[in-house]
Structures are given as structure tokens and as C-alpha cells.
Amino acid sequence: MGAAHADGGRMMPSSIPPAYTAECAACHTGYAPGLLPARSWARIMSGLDQHYGSDASLDPATVKALSGWLQANAGTYKRVAEEPPQDRITRSAWFERKHRKVDDPAVWKLASVKSAANCAACHTGADKGRFDDDNLQFPAGLPLRFRLAFMD
Amino acid sequence: MFRKSLSMNPRKKPPCVAGLALALLIAAQWPATALAADTSPAAQLQHWSTQAGSPGNAQRGQTFFNTRHGAEWSCASCHGTPPTAQGKHANTGKSISPLAPAFNPKAFTDTAKVDKWFRRNCNDVLSRECSAGEKADVLAYLNSLK
Numbered sequence: 001m002g003a004a005h006a007d008g009g010r011m012m013p014s015s016i017p018p019a020y021t022a023e024c025a026a027c028h029t030g031y032a033p034g035l036l037p038a039r040s041w042a043r044i045m046s047g048l049d050q051h052y053g054s055d056a057s058l059d060p061a062t063v064k065a066l067s068g069w070l071q072a073n074a075g076t077y078k079r080v081a082e083e084p085p086q087d088r089i090t091r092s093a094w095f096e097r098k099h100r101k102v103d104d105p106a107v108w109k110l111a112s113v114k115s116a117a118n119c120a121a122c123h124t125g126a127d128k129g130r131f132d133d134d135n136l137q138f139p140a141g142l143p144l145r146f147r148l149a150f151m152d
Numbered sequence: 153m154f155r156k157s158l159s160m161n162p163r164k165k166p167p168c169v170a171g172l173a174l175a176l177l178i179a180a181q182w183p184a185t186a187l188a189a190d191t192s193p194a195a196q197l198q199h200w201s202t203q204a205g206s207p208g209n210a211q212r213g214q215t216f217f218n219t220r221h222g223a224e225w226s227c228a229s230c231h232g233t234p235p236t237a238q239g240k241h242a243n244t245g246k247s248i249s250p251l252a253p254a255f256n257p258k259a260f261t262d263t264a265k266v267d268k269w270f271r272r273n274c275n276d277v278l279s280r281e282c283s284a285g286e287k288a289d290v291l292a293y294l295n296s297l298k
Contacts, residue, residue, distance in 0.1 A: 027241050027243075027244055027246055053276075055271070055272040055275035055276055057271065113245065117243075118245045121245065
């Protein structure tokens with residue numbers, strides 16, 4: 001087997017289909033497939049014309065290729081096995097637990113953040129599936145009292 | 153210092169066949185997303201004007217671009233106004249390359265991409281496809297920005 005092992009972890013696989021970058025990562029962080037389980041990805045890819053309030057429809061060949069890659073690399077480790085509400089990464093139990101100290105909605109709505117889906121606002125390695133604390137940056141305008149949350 | 157050219161190096165390794173095969177396999181699985189530069193902003197304006205049966209109008213295009221058509225977003229919500237600098241996705245904050253061709257050499261150079269984004273974005277802004285006349289007007293407006 002080649003370089004791209006489907007180990008179901010949260011790191012971005014070493015090879016990313018160019019269409020993933022061009023289509024998905026044009027509008028939001030290129031989320032690592034390991035952040036959601038296979039069934040969540042399947043539902044997302046079957047409803048791209050109504051993708052969280054946007055039309056993200058693609059031609060069938062691209063949908064098929066991207067679905068195959070997402071399925072092969074979907075998260076299988078314990079934390080991600082559960083399908084979050086609305087198949088939203090930000091509604092996952094692990095996401096909510098990890099961000100429990102960012103407990104003011106105003107933080108997520110900072111101009112430099114926009115929404116909880118914008119991982120890269122704080123996690124500089126987000127597009128590589130790297131979310132370790134040492135890759136963190138404070139988003140512009142973050143109130144001082146929330147900076148402690150970053151140390152956890 | 154004198155250096156031998158690489159092609160004359162007797163220790164040159166043969167290419168990695170397995171790696172090449174894998175690359176070809178991957179290329180075959182993933183359809184190319186962009187046949188680069190099969191159109192141009194001027195050709196797009198011409199195309200939609202011909203379809204509409206009248207030339208695009210920059211003034212109308214500007215109004216269209218900046219108007220919320222009964223819903224939450226306008227084109228400008230993500231592309232900015234005027235769309236001559238980097239835009240920002242209204243929901244996610246992801247940066248978007250400038251839309252006006254004079255400020256982005258890649259804008260409107262790939263027919264499939266133009267069609268796809270008009271389809272998606274018109275649906276988001278107007279809850280329907282845009283007409284040829286509306287697309288001609290938008291192109292006339294974007295092409296007029298210098």
C-alpha cells in the first residue's frame with residue numbers, strides 16, 4: 001500500500017485530492033477527514049446542494065472521488081466514533097469539552113474568528129489536522145480573561 | 153568550481169517506478185478541477201451578452217452585486233465592495249481572492265469554475281440561478297474595475 005494509510009486518526013492524510021483544496025477549502029478550513037466518522041461524511045457528501053445553508057454542489061465525478069477519500073480516511077478512533085448533531089464538528093462532545101473554557105459566545109463572533117468552524121483562527125496547524133496547544137495563536141481582539149483558556 | 157551536469161553523473165539513480173505508478177494512480181482517481189485558461193473575463197462578458205441578446209451594463213451590474221435580493225447575503229457580503237481586494241467568507245471568515253480580473257489574473261479564466269460558482273453563489277444570494285443578462289451585467293461591472 002502507498003503512503004496514504006487510512007488510520008482514522010485526526011491528522012490530515014499525507015496526500016490530499018486537489019479537488020478537496022479547490023472545492024471544500026475554498027470556503028472553510030480544509031478539515032481533516034479524521035475529525036468526523038464515515039457516516040457523517042456520507043451524509044454531508046449526499047447533500048452538498050444544501051451544505052449548512054450554502055450551495056456547495058459539485059459534479060458527480062468529483063463528489064464520488066472526494067467521498068471515496070473521505071470514507072477511506074474518516075475518523076475511527078474512539079473520540080470521533082460518535083456522529084455529532086447535524087454532522088457538525090463543532091457540536092462533537094470532544095469539541096465542546098476541549099473548548100469549555102471559551103464560554104462566551106462573543107469570542108466565537110470576534111471579527112478575527114467569525115465562527116467556531118474557523119479552526120484556523122486559533123489553531124495555526126488546522127489545515128494539517130494539527131491542534132496541539134503549541135500551534136495556538138490568540139485571535140485578534142481576544143479579551144484578556146480568555147487567554148487562560150489557551151493554556152489548558 | 154567545476155561541476156558535472158546531473159545527466160552525466162554515473163551514479164544517477166533510476167526514477168522510482170513505484171512512486172511514479174502511485175502518482176499516476178492518484179491522478180487517475182482525482183479528476184482535474186481546472187483546465188486552466190480556457191476562457192477570459194472579456195470572453196465571459198461576450199458569452200453572457202450574446203446569450204442575453206444585449207450587452208452587459210456595468211452600472212446595473214454594480215447595483216445587482218451590492219443588493220440583497222430578499223435574503224441574507226449580497227455578492228458583496230463575501231467578495232467585498234468594490235471586489236478589488238481580498239474578500240472574506242461571510243460565515244467562515246476564510247479569505248477569498250479578489251474577484252475583479254484586474255486584481256486577480258486567475259479570475260474568470262476557467263469556464264467550468266465560472267459556471268460552478270455562478271450556480272452556487274446565485275443560489276445562495278437569490279435562491280435561483282442567475283439569468284444570462286444578470287451575469288453579463290456583473291461581468292461588465294467587474295471588468296470595469298481598474
